[in-house]
Amino acid sequence: MHFSTTAIVLSTLAAGQALAASILPHAHGHAHQQGKRHNNAVRHVEFMKAQSERRDAALLSATDSSLLTTLGFTSSGTNAVASSATVPWLGNDGKWTNEFTNESDDDIVLAVWGPVGSWVNNVKPQITVSIPKGGSKTVSFPDGWSGAWAPVHKGTKLVMGQIYDTWGEATFSAPFSVADVSREVNMKGRSMTIVTPTCTSDMNTCVFKCDGGVETCMTGYSLVNCATNSQPGAYFGYDYLGAASGGCGGMGNSANLKTILGN
Incomplete structure (x- = not known):
């Protein structure tokens, strides 16, 4: 096999990443309950991010x-x-x-x-x-x-x-x-x-x-x-x-x- 020198022209690649925005519901009758679910979701994302960072730290100093x-x-x-x-x-x-x-x-x-x-x-x-x-x-x-x-x-x-x-x-x-x-x-x-x-x-x-x-x-x-x-x-x-x-x-x-x- 050989490919390291056959690709001579490099296309410029964009490095951006899209971030999804959370949309809070506007139903007043359920605002408090919905807000709690939203906060739980945020805490879950933060927990997973922390777990990921700990994992990465173990793999790359x-x-x-x-x-x-x-x-x-x-x-x-x-x-x-x-x-x-x-x-x-x-x-x-x-x-x-x-x-x-x-x-x-x-x-x-x-x-x-x-x-x-x-x-x-x-x-x-x-x-x-x-x-x-x-x-x-x-x-x-x-x-x-x-x-x-x-x-x-x-x-x-x-x-x-x-x-x-x-x-x-x-x-x-x-x-x-x-x-x-x-x-x-x-x-x-x-x-x-x-x-x-x-x-x-x-x-x-x-x-x-x-x-x-x-x-x-x-x-x-x-x-x-x-x-x-x-x-x-x-x-x-x-x-x-x-x-x-x-x-x-x-x-x-x-x-x-x-x-x-x-x-």
Whole structure:
């Protein structure tokens, strides 16, 4: 699979959200009773908001939230915790899971986005979760999901609104599911290893690299050391534009992946 450099033109996305206004009833005979119901509804909304904030605090520390804001993220991630047919969620109860382990020397934030969400300065990520040094978090993905992820740390920067580091990419859609490490955004990025049930993609194997010794590329890249059947599930091909495509496939109808995030 490969999609991180094929979407060259970004449409400007509006970030506004609509807020629904509560309308108080005007029937005088029931004003007091209706008012009590309205107040209960307000208290319920406030309670749910507080619960949500506590949940978010457990997933993304205040320090990491501030880091994302400083870097220029449009917002923290959705961070769903219940199974979904459309977005990833935190937990290990999905058909497709990925356990992310932080083996770097720093606490990090894992950022996960969908197929048009890599411009995190404009698009709300699907996941932004704190992973301390030595820690791990598991994310479940719905059928048909396609997207990518990258680590965020104190030394991270955004270039053209994208995380300037090594990316992991995946599509979970049986029987064509595939995952790979992509180094095109930053050939000097941090190490990453993705282990599927049958195949491994890392900084040197089944990995997308820039050609010609350049540090970053949108074209002129290759899928390296990933000949078809060079390891079980590995495959190599070309997309409709003639660019290299492939990675670690052979996942069947469900799979548990492991991604190791290093220095």
